[in-house]
Amino acid sequence: MELFTPEFGLVFWMFVAFLCLYVILAKWAWPFIIKSMEERADLIDKGVAYAQEAKSHLDNAKAEADKLIAQARNEQAEILREASKMRNELIENARGEAAVEAKKVSEAAQVSLEQSRKEAEKKLRAEVGDLALQIAEKVIRRNIASDDAQRALVDQYLSEVEAKN
Amino acid sequence: MKSKIITAIVALVIVALMGWGYYSTAQHRAHGHASELNPKETIFEHLGDAYGWEVPFNHSMRIPLPIIVWGQDGLHCFMSNRITGGETYDGFKISTSEEHHGKVVQVMEDGSEVRPWDFSITKNVAGLFIAALLVIWMVMALKRWYVRNGMKAPRGAKGFLELVVDFVYGDTVRPILGKHAPKYAPYLLTAFFFILTMNLLGLIVIFPGGANLTGNIAVTLVLALLTFLITTFSGTREYWKEIFWPEVPMALKCPVPMMQLIEVLGMFTKPLALMVRLFANMMSGHMVVLVLVLLIFIFTNLFGVGVGVGTSIFSVAFTLFMLLLDVLVSFIQAYVFTILSTIFISMALVEPHHNEA
Numbered sequence: 001m002e003l004f005t006p007e008f009g010l011v012f013w014m015f016v017a018f019l020c021l022y023v024i025l026a027k028w029a030w031p032f033i034i035k036s037m038e039e040r041a042d043l044i045d046k047g048v049a050y051a052q053e054a055k056s057h058l059d060n061a062k063a064e065a066d067k068l069i070a071q072a073r074n075e076q077a078e079i080l081r082e083a084s085k086m087r088n089e090l091i092e093n094a095r096g097e098a099a100v101e102a103k104k105v106s107e108a109a110q111v112s113l114e115q116s117r118k119e120a121e122k123k124l125r126a127e128v129g130d131l132a133l134q135i136a137e138k139v140i141r142r143n144i145a146s147d148d149a150q151r152a153l154v155d156q157y158l159s160e161v162e163a164k165n
Numbered sequence: 166m167k168s169k170i171i172t173a174i175v176a177l178v179i180v181a182l183m184g185w186g187y188y189s190t191a192q193h194r195a196h197g198h199a200s201e202l203n204p205k206e207t208i209f210e211h212l213g214d215a216y217g218w219e220v221p222f223n224h225s226m227r228i229p230l231p232i233i234v235w236g237q238d239g240l241h242c243f244m245s246n247r248i249t250g251g252e253t254y255d256g257f258k259i260s261t262s263e264e265h266h267g268k269v270v271q272v273m274e275d276g277s278e279v280r281p282w283d284f285s286i287t288k289n290v291a292g293l294f295i296a297a298l299l300v301i302w303m304v305m306a307l308k309r310w311y312v313r314n315g316m317k318a319p320r321g322a323k324g325f326l327e328l329v330v331d332f333v334y335g336d337t338v339r340p341i342l343g344k345h346a347p348k349y350a351p352y353l354l355t356a357f358f359f360i361l362t363m364n365l366l367g368l369i370v371i372f373p374g375g376a377n378l379t380g381n382i383a384v385t386l387v388l389a390l391l392t393f394l395i396t397t398f399s400g401t402r403e404y405w406k407e408i409f410w411p412e413v414p415m416a417l418k419c420p421v422p423m424m425q426l427i428e429v430l431g432m433f434t435k436p437l438a439l440m441v442r443l444f445a446n447m448m449s450g451h452m453v454v455l456v457l458v459l460l461i462f463i464f465t466n467l468f469g470v471g472v473g474v475g476t477s478i479f480s481v482a483f484t485l486f487m488l489l490l491d492v493l494v495s496f497i498q499a500y501v502f503t504i505l506s507t508i509f510i511s512m513a514l515v516e517p518h519h520n521e522a
Contacts, residue, residue: 025304
């Protein structure tokens with residue numbers, strides 16, 4: 001049977017063709033393809049692991065961020081409270097200082113008032129003296145008739161002066 | 166819309182070709198070549214090898230292929246179209262005798278026919294080269310993809326090719342051979358893709374295909390021989406020890422080397438089974454298709470055109486089914502050859518057992 005007897009020529013060429021194919025592919029193709037596929041498989045595995053890790057990191061980060069935000073809120077409230085306290089203190093202090101200052105100012109005003117009053121009194125006294133002297137002069141000039149009359153007159157003049165002041 | 170136009174064009178071409186085929190057959194008959202239908206001869210002609218490659222719907226025209234023969238007087242090279250018509254060229258012709266039927270023979274001076282060393286690029290050899298080039302082209306395309314695109318996954322046909330490579334290497338070769346896998350993977354992958362391509366090419370009926378390659382025992386012989394050589398040369402000490410001094414009762418191996426005989430026989434039956442399995446599967450697939458198609462002509466001859474037309478409907482349906490089945494078989498047989506080769510190699514790589522206790 002022709003079908004079951006291998007033909008020499010075909011065996012020969014099959015051998016040649018297969019060897020050529022094998023040499024070419026084994027040298028330039030298969031190792032590279034296998035290496036590339038395995039590298040990619042590794043890369044994908046690593047990528048999945050990395051993504052899972054990243055996801056867990058992300059979840060953690062969210063919790064952490066929430067914690068940070070809460071902390072920041074607390075701090076903010078704290079700072080605001082501090083600030084308002086400080087403001088009140090400042091206002092209190094300012095008020096106190098202002099009162100002291102005002103007191104000082106009014107005291108000084110009183111002192112100067114007293115002084116000016118004293119000066120005015122001095123002046124008055126001098127003027128009263130002068131006046132008395134003038135009155136006396138006038139009295140003397142009118143030849144004084146009676147002592148009583150003269151005294152009444154002096155009193156009258158003094159009252160007049162006092163009323164004027 | 167576009168696909169409809171393409172379908173219409175293909176249908177027209179098919180109808181035209183059928184008409185032309187019918188016409189040329191009629192011409193053939195008219196020229197007195199009326200041939201008796203000989204199913205057996207037709208089947209074996211289609212299953213076997215040929216000088217020159219037939220063209221569809223034509224009985225006489227063939228694509229010429231080079232004939233290279235080493236005869237009694239040295240090397241001769243010429244194109245096959247010089248002798249396929251039955252002529253004698255340079256002392257060579259295609260024999261019609263019982264012994265060398267259909268083969269190139271050298272006609273001696275006394276009229277006897279001597280078979281020369283025949284290195285002709287026959288239809289099957291050309292088919293082998295086409296299959297090999299196709300495999301190189303496919304695999305190199307995949308490799309180029311990796312060179313150019315690095316870690317990106319290939320798309321489309323290359324993605325499918327990668328899937329097949331991964332199926333053969335990642336799911337079969339690597340689990341079986343373990344750390345030895347990279348060393349044997351190139352052979353196994355090459356064998357797988359070469360067999361698969363040859364199987365599938367054999368199913369295509371016109372030019373680049375149609376050569377019954379893996380259904381030819383010479384091709385499977387070489388493949389099985391290579392697996393045998395690799396198995397034998399990578400055998401470990403333990404492998405040879407298990408063949409020549411297996412752990413069986415002394416009576417089975419010492420005076421009469423019974424186990425040794427069985428083991429040595431096993432060495433050869435394994436690749437033999439590989440050879441016959443692939444050959445028989447592919448050849449029978451082709452043969453069933455051929456018989457189904459021939460049924461049309463047989464019934465037409467026996468019962469007339471009406472029955473022939475009826476048969477053709479069934480025949481075409483069954484042929485289509487068989488061809489689709491053969492596509493599956495092509496893949497399965499290529500895979501089976503590869504996985505069995507892998508297993509045989511892994512059996513040759515055995516390490517000593519550590520279960521002496």
